Amino acid sequence: MTLSSPPMSRLTHRFRSMGVDGVIVAPADADEAVAEARRTLDAWEGRFSRFDPASELSQLNARAGSNVGIPISLEMTSAIGTAITAARATDGLFDPLLGARMVELGYDRTYEDLSDGGTVRPSVWVTGRWQTIDLDPVARTVRLPPGTELDFGGLAKGMAVDDALAVVAGVAGFAAVSLGGDLAVHGVPPDRTEWIIELDGPGKPTVGLGSGGLATSSVLRRRWTNGGVPRHHLLDPRTGMPAETGLVQVTVVAASCAQAEVAAKASLLLGPDRGSEFLRDRRLAGVLIDINGVERRVPA
Amino acid sequence: MAGQLPKPGGGAHRDETRARLQRWKSGIVAATAALIIGFWAFVSGSVANAAASADPSAAHAPAVTTPDQGFFDHAPPMSDATGQVPVLKSHGS
Numbered sequence: 221m222t223l224s225s226p227p228m229s230r231l232t233h234r235f236r237s238m239g240v241d242g243v244i245v246a247p248a249d250a251d252e253a254v255a256e257a258r259r260t261l262d263a264w265e266g267r268f269s270r271f272d273p274a275s276e277l278s279q280l281n282a283r284a285g286s287n288v289g290i291p292i293s294l295e296m297t298s299a300i301g302t303a304i305t306a307a308r309a310t311d312g313l314f315d316p317l318l319g320a321r322m323v324e325l326g327y328d329r330t331y332e333d334l335s336d337g338g339t340v341r342p343s344v345w346v347t348g349r350w351q352t353i354d355l356d357p358v359a360r361t362v363r364l365p366p367g368t369e370l371d372f373g374g375l376a377k378g379m380a381v382d383d384a385l386a387v388v389a390g391v392a393g394f395a396a397v398s399l400g401g402d403l404a405v406h407g408v409p410p411d412r413t414e415w416i417i418e419l420d421g422p423g424k425p426t427v428g429l430g431s432g433g434l435a436t437s438s439v440l441r442r443r444w445t446n447g448g449v450p451r452h453h454l455l456d457p458r459t460g461m462p463a464e465t466g467l468v469q470v471t472v473v474a475a476s477c478a479q480a481e482v483a484a485k486a487s488l489l490l491g492p493d494r495g496s497e498f499l500r501d502r503r504l505a506g507v508l509i510d511i512n513g514v515e516r517r518v519p520a
Numbered sequence: 521m522a523g524q525l526p527k528p529g530g531g532a533h534r535d536e537t538r539a540r541l542q543r544w545k546s547g548i549v550a551a552t553a554a555l556i557i558g559f560w561a562f563v564s565g566s567v568a569n570a571a572a573s574a575d576p577s578a579a580h581a582p583a584v585t586t587p588d589q590g591f592f593d594h595a596p597p598m599s600d601a602t603g604q605v606p607v608l609k610s611h612g613s
Contacts, residue, residue, distance in 0.1 A: 243608060309591035401610035409607070414599060418606035428601030438612025469612055475593035483592065505598035520597050 230394070230409050237261045238269070238377055240400030244384070245409070250392040257384040257397060264380035267295055270319055270371055280362070281319060281369040289354070289361025297360050300353065303375055306482045307350045313486040315457035317350045319369030322455065325462070345460025373453075374485060377402055378435060378478035385477075404433040404477040419471050422513040433477030437484035438469040456489055465491035472499065472506040473520070480504075492516065 233244040233254055242261065244254050269275045276296055283290050292300070303316035324342050354363040364370065372379075381397050385404040388395040394407030396415055405415045414428040419436065427434070439454050439462070456463040470488040474480035483504050487495035492510050496518050499506045505520035 245607060305591050396608060398608050398610070401608070401612060403608060403610065412607070414601070415608065416601045416604045416606045418609045420609075420611040426601040426604060426606055428599035428604065429596055432596040434598075434610055436610045436612035441612055471610060471612075473598040474595045479592050479595075502592045502595075504592065504595045507598075517600075520595050 233258075238265045238380065238399055239271075240377075242400075243396070243398040243403075244388065245394075245396040246388050247392050247394065250388060250395070253388045253391045253395075257387040260384045260387050261380050261399070264295075264376065264383065267293070268299065268372060268376040268380075270369070277370060277372075280364070284364035284368050285366030286363055289356055289359065289363050292360055292362055294360065297355070297357050297362075299372060299376060299379060300355050300362055300370070301357055302379065302478065303370075303372055304350065304353060304355065306375060306478075310482060310486040312348050312350065312457055313489050314375070314482045315348075315350050316370055316372055316375070317353070317365070317368045318373070318455050318457065318460075319371030320367060321345065321460050322371060322453070323369070325455070342460065347458055347460075374402060374435060374437065374481035375478055378433065378476070378481035381477040382433065402433075402435040402477055402481060405429060405431060419507060420469060421507075421509045421515060425507060425515055427471065427473065427507060429473050432473060432475050433480040434471065434473050435477055435480035435484045436469060436471040437481070437488045439463065439488070440468055454485065454488065458489075463489050465489060465495070467492055467495060467508055467510055469509040470495060470506055472504055474504055 229248045230245055231248045231251075231254075233246070235242045235244075235258060237258070238261065242258075244257055246254050266272070267276045270277055270281065272278060276293060280290055280292060280296065300316070303314070306314045307316060321342070349365050349368055352365045356362070377399050381399050381402060381404050385395060385397040385406055388397065389406035392407070394405075394409050396403055396405040403417070408414055408430055414430045416426055416428050417434055419425045419427065420438065420440065437454065454463050455461065456465075465488060467488050470484045472480045472484040472487065474483055483499065483502065484506070487498050487506060487508065489495075490498050492508060495508055496506075496516060499518045503520050504518070506518045508516045508518070510516070
C-alpha cells in the first residue's frame with residue numbers, strides 16, 4: 221500500500237435490529253446497499269418476531285394444533301425447512317419448537333422488558349416434537365403440533381445476517397454484517413488481511429476469519445429470574461430447562477452465520493468434551509469457554 | 521414311430537419352453553426376495569417408529585459420531601489473531 225493509493229475507507233453503521241445491536245461495515249461508497257441491507261433486516265424482524273402479535277410468526281404460532289395446513293410465505297417456508305434440517309443435523313440439539321417453553325419459563329416479552337414472571341414449576345417436557353412439524357414446501361403450508369410455538373432463536377438472526385450480507389456483497393468488495401455479535405463477512409478491508417473479532421472472556425480473546433460466518437452462544441447474557449429462580453435463554457431441548465453443561469460460551473466459525481449459530485448452540489449444549497468433538501467431527505473451528513473461564517480452541 | 525417325421529421345430533420349441541420356464545423361475549425367486557426384503561424393512565421401520573413414539577427421548581439421543589453433512593458446509597479456517605486490533609465484537613446473545 222502506498223500513499224498514492226490510499227485504502228478505500230470503510231464506514232461502520234450502527235443501529236438496533238431484532239432486539240440487539242447491529243453493525244454493518246462496508247466501503248464508504250456502499251451507502252445505498254447498506255440501506256437496502258438494513259431494510260432486509262427490518263423485513264426479517266417484522267416477519268419473525270415472536271413479540272410482535274402482527275408478525276407472521278406470531279400469527280402462525282397462534283394457529284398451532286390446526287388440523288389443516290396453514291398457508292405461509294416463501295421466507296417462512298425456507299426458515300422452517302432450514303430449522304428442520306438443522307434439528308436433524310444436530311439430533312435435536314437445535315429445536316425450533318422451544319417458543320412455548322420459553323414463555324412458560326418467563327421469557328414472554330422482549331428481553332429489555334422482562335420481569336420476574338412465568339411458571340416456577342413448568343409442565344412435563346416432551347422432547348423431539350419438532351419431528352412432527354408437517355411442512356409442505358410445495359404447497360407452502362405447515363401444521364404445528366398443538367401447544368407448541370416456533371422460535372427460531374439465533375437461526376432466524378443468522379439467516380437475516382446472511383441475507384443482509386448478500387445484499388451488500390453484491391456491490392461492495394468487502395463487508396461485514398453483525399447482529400448482536402453474530403456476523404458474516406465478505407472480502408477483507410484493504411487495510412486488513414482478515415476480519416479480527418473480539419470475544420467475551422478472560423483476556424478478551426480474538427479470532428480472525430477471511431470469509432463465512434461467526435456466532436457466539438452464551439449463557440452469560442439474557443438472564444432473568446422466574447419466581448426467584450435464575451433462568452437464561454439457552455434451553456436444553458433434552459430437558460426443557462436452561463442448560464447447565466460446564467460451558468458458558470461457545471463461538472463457532474462456519475460457512476455462514478446461520479450454520480455458525482446452530483453449531484455454537486449444539487456445542488454449548490454438549491459440554492466441553494462432546495462439544496469439542498461435535499465441532500471436530502464437522503470440521504468447524506470454535507472457541508469454547510468453560511465455567512472456570514478456561515478457553516479451549518478447536519481448529520477447523 | 522418309424523418313418524414319422526419329427527414335427528418341424530419340435531426340439532427348438534422344447535428348448536425355448538425350457539428357457540422361458542427358467543426365466544419365470546428366476547423372476548419368481550427375485551420377486552419373492554424383494555417381497556421379503558420389503559416386508560422386513562416395513563416391519564423394522566414400524567418397530568423403530570413405535571419405539572420412538574413410546575419413548576421420544578430414545579429417538580432424540582444426541583449422536584455426535586454421525587455428523588450430518590446436509591446442513592454444515594465446508595467451513596473457512598479461524599486464525600488466532602492474538603494482539604491484533606478487532607474490527608467487531610462477538611459477545612453472544
